Amino acid sequence: xxxxxxxxxxxxxxxxxxxxxxxxxxxxxxxxxxxxxxxxxxxxxxxxxxxxxxxxxxxxxxxxxxxxxxxxxxxxxxxxxxxxxxxxxxxxxxxxxxxxxxxxxxxxxxxxxxxxxxxxx
Amino acid sequence: xxxxxxxxxxxxxxxxxxxxxxxxxxxxxxxxxxxxxxxxxxxxxxxxxxxxxxxxxxxxxxxxxxxxxxxxxxxxxxxxxxxxxxxxxxxxxxxxxxxxxxxxxxxx
Numbered sequence: 001x002x003x004x005x006x007x008x009x010x011x012x013x014x015x016x017x018x019x020x021x022x023x024x025x026x027x028x029x030x031x032x033x034x035x036x037x038x039x040x041x042x043x044x045x046x047x048x049x050x051x052x053x054x055x056x057x058x059x060x061x062x063x064x065x066x067x068x069x070x071x072x073x074x075x076x077x078x079x080x081x082x083x084x085x086x087x088x089x090x091x092x093x094x095x096x097x098x099x100x101x102x103x104x105x106x107x108x109x110x111x112x113x114x115x116x117x118x119x120x121x
Numbered sequence: 122x123x124x125x126x127x128x129x130x131x132x133x134x135x136x137x138x139x140x141x142x143x144x145x146x147x148x149x150x151x152x153x154x155x156x157x158x159x160x161x162x163x164x165x166x167x168x169x170x171x172x173x174x175x176x177x178x179x180x181x182x183x184x185x186x187x188x189x190x191x192x193x194x195x196x197x198x199x200x201x202x203x204x205x206x207x208x209x210x211x212x213x214x215x216x217x218x219x220x221x222x223x224x225x226x227x228x229x
Contacts (some may be wrong), residue, residue, distance in 0.1 A: 035218070037165075045157075045165065045208055047218040058216040061122075094164055105212050107155035107170035109177075114164055
């Protein structure tokens, strides 16, 4: 079964750090571009970051310079290191797979169940 | 940055009827447009990609059309499980991969 499972969410104080993980299974992880998308409670979807199969990275303006996306293909894992966290980063964070291998700029066909990040003192 | 605008924000339709949801891009995204369905407490699910192609396992009652800046998702003969929030997303000009703000489809 093709699956993505996020972990690492939790409560963190403003200015703190958190590292999210996404474990992939059931497909050839190394051949797919991957993304993080977040959703604040009761709000819409917001794209956060992407990483290509060759390690190229992309960020939304709201997280650039604070978040770092990475991948470890040997472990079929995607990560999001979040530093200098703010209250407005509070959201459910989803990892998602692009539909076509090795081609950034496609729809997201597989999503994880999400992990909640709460930034509060 | 391309801004995606969905309308209406909320749509009330009776089961068995047709629902029409709209999505507009602030500049052309060609046919690089996806539609997602999200139910409470669940992750989004891909319905339509490339503006009009149904994703694997998506019933034929879901139909997408459009190109450039104007897109429509039509759901024919609404079933109870179709009442959810729907998002459009462009992936032509990125980053960012912009999402619309969503349309909530509710039972009338």
